[in-house]
Structure formats: structure tokens, C-alpha cells
Amino acid sequence: MSSNGIAIKVENLSKQYQIYDNPIDRLKQTISRGRRKYYREFEALKDINFDILKGETIGIIGRNGSGKSTLLQIIAGTLMPTSGEINVYGRVAALLELGSGFNPEFTGRENVYLNGSILGLSKTEMDKRFDEIARFADIGSFMDQPVKTYSSGMYVRLAFAVSINVDADILIIDEALAVGDVFFQAKCYKKFEEYKQQGKTILLVSHDLSSIIKYCDRAILLHEGRLNEIGRPREVVDNYKKLLVNLHEHTDAIEVSDTSSEEHIGNRWNTFYQWNPEHLDYGSKLATITDFGVFDESNELTSNVERNHFCSIKFKVKFNEAISSPIFAITFKDLKGTEIAGTNTLIEDIYTGDYEIGNEVEVIFTQKMNLQGGNYLLSLGCTGFSGEELVVYHRLYDIINIQVFSSKLSVGYVDLETKINILSKQKVTV
Numbered sequence: 266m267s268s269n270g271i272a273i274k275v276e277n278l279s280k281q282y283q284i285y286d287n288p289i290d291r292l293k294q295t296i297s298r299g300r301r302k303y304y305r306e307f308e309a310l311k312d313i314n315f316d317i318l319k320g321e322t323i324g325i326i327g328r329n330g331s332g333k334s335t336l337l338q339i340i341a342g343t344l345m346p347t348s349g350e351i352n353v354y355g356r357v358a359a360l361l362e363l364g365s366g367f368n369p370e371f372t373g374r375e376n377v378y379l380n381g382s383i384l385g386l387s388k389t390e391m392d393k394r395f396d397e398i399a400r401f402a403d404i405g406s407f408m409d410q411p412v413k414t415y416s417s418g419m420y421v422r423l424a425f426a427v428s429i430n431v432d433a434d435i436l437i438i439d440e441a442l443a444v445g446d447v448f449f450q451a452k453c454y455k456k457f458e459e460y461k462q463q464g465k466t467i468l469l470v471s472h473d474l475s476s477i478i479k480y481c482d483r484a485i486l487l488h489e490g491r492l493n494e495i496g497r498p499r500e501v502v503d504n505y506k507k508l509l510v511n512l513h514e515h516t517d518a519i520e521v522s523d524t525s526s527e528e529h530i531g532n533r534w535n536t537f538y539q540w541n542p543e544h545l546d547y548g549s550k551l552a553t554i555t556d557f558g559v560f561d562e563s564n565e566l567t568s569n570v571e572r573n574h575f576c577s578i579k580f581k582v583k584f585n586e587a588i589s590s591p592i593f594a595i596t597f598k599d600l601k602g603t604e605i606a607g608t609n610t611l612i613e614d615i616y617t618g619d620y621e622i623g624n625e626v627e628v629i630f631t632q633k634m635n636l637q638g639g640n641y642l643l644s645l646g647c648t649g650f651s652g653e654e655l656v657v658y659h660r661l662y663d664i665i666n667i668q669v670f671s672s673k674l675s676v677g678y679v680d681l682e683t684k685i686n687i688l689s690k691q692k693v694t695v
């Protein structure tokens with residue numbers, strides 16, 4: 266069957282698990298040979314449809330229990346769907362949950378060869394790859410110890426090293442990288458880039474939303490076993506965040522309610538800006554952000570800030586209910602959606618006050634702009650706690666673009682304000 270550029274095709278896929286309330290019921294079920302049902306059915310995946318193209322990197326996100334691992338296992342071929350169809354075009358290397366894929370009694374070396382043979386590679390082919398696998402895993406003499414003696418980090422290192430060195434067309438990774446240390450993670454992400462450049466397909470399940478935005482071409486949001494959304498990672502991640510706070514409304518423009526301070530009506534700071542048409546505006550609106558603006562050192566409204574100069578982000582919040590100790594927040598993201606910098610009054614340990622219905626407050630975040638020259642999206646938020654639970658009153662995500670000007674072209678996102686000294690050593694002549 267021709268794939269027409271498709272790596273994975275999923276059609277009307279559903280998976281039901283049989284839930285036995287009592288362990289003995291499982292035995293009864295076997296004995297009854299289907300005459301009676303001793304289990305409940307639980308639908309972990311419901312009518313899932315999507316195509317993944319060759320060369321795409323896809324992030325899969327969703328709450329715990331939303332069906333991510335079940336979906337990956339079905340794609341990897343280690344679990345059968347209850348109904349529907351799945352076609353996978355190419356060889357799959359899967360790094361699923363810890364504990365799967367390796368025999369704990371075998372050494373690392375033996376497991377490398379075992380995995381290779383499962384994936385259809387001969388011993389000679391694995392011999393050629395072994396040194397690279399060992400180099401990437403970098404677990405030293407543990408390679409010849411039984412895997413059961415490994416730490417979870419070592420386990421992931423070896424499993425990842427195998428997965429990326431078996432010439433798979435499709436790489437599936439379930440959260441596994443989170444266990445490795447940060448340097449290993451960086452090494453893995455670098456490897457992803459190589460993989461992408463080779464036109465290979467990557468499926469990544471992660472709770473690290475920044476990585477999903479940074480590395481994926483598209484993201485899939487699963488919710489209660491259903492495919493909630495598939496699309497641009499930044500949008501899917503933002504919608505997922507909304508879903509996490511159980512708020513589903515999405516308005517296309519800011520609804521600026523009349524505030525109690527008459528002086529600003531018709532003269533709002535925020536009319537100075539072109540708003541991002543893709544911004545997100547959500548929250549319970551028990552408190553609303555009624556205006557916002559960025560001010561330079563002369564207290565002039567601006568959307569251009571010079572690097573290393575001070576600027577103030579101001580926003581007004583009106584309380585539509587009595588609220589104690591709200592949390593005010595700002596975040597800067599780059600245009601890919603990666604959070605670059607941000608803070609809030611909780612992190613900064615600032616007492617924000619108690620408010621009655623109708624009160625209005627002006628919040629001012631003043632900082633030295635240490636971001637490198639470039640374009641950034643500003644997000645604002647007003648949240649709080651209801652008991653233990655974080656509640657969102659109003660968030661304006663990615664509402665405006667702030668351009669940072671800099672004559673200095675250095676690398677990365679922030680200016681470390683490095684001081685460089687060159688100490689010359691005189692040659693000693695005898």
C-alpha cells in the first residue's frame with residue numbers, strides 16, 4: 266500500500282479496556298468463556314482520526330489518563346485497538362514507559378542486541394552500531410551490568426541511545442526524556458533536530474509544554490480519550506492550559522468593560538497597540554484586566570523598548586467580586602511560543618491586597634529589559650487561589666508584540682552583561 270507521504274494514518278480508532286472490580290472476576294471471566302460478563306468496559310480512546318506526515322514532529326499532550334500512552338502503544342504495535350484502523354508506514358523505534366523494552370536480568374549490552382533483533386537488525390548490523398550506542402548512552406562500565414541495577418536515568422540513556430541508532434523511520438518517545446539529566450536532554454533534543462533533518466517522523470508525549478512548542482510541527486490534544494484538537498503547537502498548548510483550568514470560552518477580541526475610572530474611557534492605553542488577532546482571552550472574569558500598556562523610561566507608551574533600559578508594564582484590573590490576594594503576572598514569549606521570561610506577585614512574594622466589588626487597581630511591573638533584540642509576545646494575567654486550587658480570573662495571552670531594540674548582536678535570548686578581560690602575560694626572556 267502506498268503511503269502518499271503519510272507516516273501514520275489513524276482512522277476511527279477506539280480502545281476499550283476491561284476493568285475488573287475484583288481480581289477473582291478475571292478468573293471467573295476465563296471460566297465462563299464469555300457466557301457472562303464480569304467486567305466493566307472503559308473506553309480509553311474514542312474514535313480517533315488523524316494523519317501524520319513523513320518528517321513531521323508531533324507532540325501529544327493531555328491530562329493524566331487522557332489516553333496518550335494508550336495511543337502511543339497502539340502506534341508502536343505493542344497494544345491492539347478494539348476497533349478502527351491504524352497504518353504505520355516505516356520502521357518504528359519506541360521509547361515507551363520505563364521498564365518496557367529491556368529484560369532486567371540481561372546486561373545493557375545484551376539488551377542492546379536484543380532490541381536490535383526485535384527491530385529486525387542482524388548481529389552484524391548491531392555490531393556496527395554498538396560503539397555509537399555506547400557513546401551516546403555514556404553509562405561507562407554499567408553497560409556490562411544487568412539492567413535491573415540501573416538508575417532510571419541510566420535506563421533512559423541506554424533506551425534512547427538504542428532507539429535513535431536503529432535506523433527507524435518513526436521515533437516514538439513517551440515522557441522518557443524527563444528522567445534524564447538536563448545535559449542528556451539537551452543532547453537528545455539535538456538528536457531530534459538531526460532526525461528531523463533526515464526527514465524522519467517523531468512522536469513525542471510530554472508534559473513539558475515549552476518543548477512541545479519548541480520542537481513540534483503540530484500538536485495533538487487528547488481529552489478523556491477523544492482527540493480534542495490537532496494543530497499549531499502554540500495554539501494547542503494554550504487551549505490545553507485553558508482546559509486545565511476548566512475554562513473553555515475563547516473570544517476573539519478583548520471585551521473591555523467600562524471601568525469605574527471615567528478618565529480612561531476613550532483614552533485607553535491599549536488602543537495604542539495593534540492586538541495580536543491570535544491572542545487568547547479567558548478566565549472567570551471575577552476580576553478583569555481592563556487596560557494595559559508598556560511605558561519607557563520617560564513614561565511614554567511604547568511597543569519598542571531599548572535593551573538595557575528600564576520599562577514598565579502597567580495594567581489595570583477591576584474586581585467584579587471581593588477577592589483577597591490576587592496574583593498578577595507577566596510573561597514574555599518568543600514568536601515560537603517559548604516562554605522566555607516572566608514573573609508574578611506570588612513568586613516575588615508581594616502582598617497584593619484585598620479588594621471589594623468595583624475596586625480597581627493599577628499594577629506596575631518595572632524591569633530592566635535584558636532580553637536580546639527581537640520580537641516578543643507579552644501575556645498578562647490575574648489569578649488567585651480558591652483553597653488549594655489555582656483559579657484564573659483573567660488572562661490575556663500573547664496580547665501584544667514588544668520589540669526590543671539592540672545594536673549588539675549577541676547570541677540567545679538574554680544579555681548576560683558579560684564583562685570580558687584579557688590579561689596579557691609577558692613572555693619571560695632569560
Ligand SMILES: Nc1ncnc2c1ncn2[C@@H]1O[C@H](COP(=O)(O)OP(=O)(O)OP(=O)(O)O)[C@@H](O)[C@H]1O
Pocket residue numbers: 282283284307309327328329330331332333334335336
Ligand atoms: N491496562 C489497562 N487496563 C485498564 N485501564 C487502563 C489500562 N491502561 C490504561 N488504562 C486507563 O486508560 C486511561 C488512559 O490511560 P493512558 O495511560 O493511556 O493515559 P495517559 O494520557 O498516558 O496518562 P498519563 O499522562 O498519566 O501517563 C486511564 O484512565 C487509565 O487508567
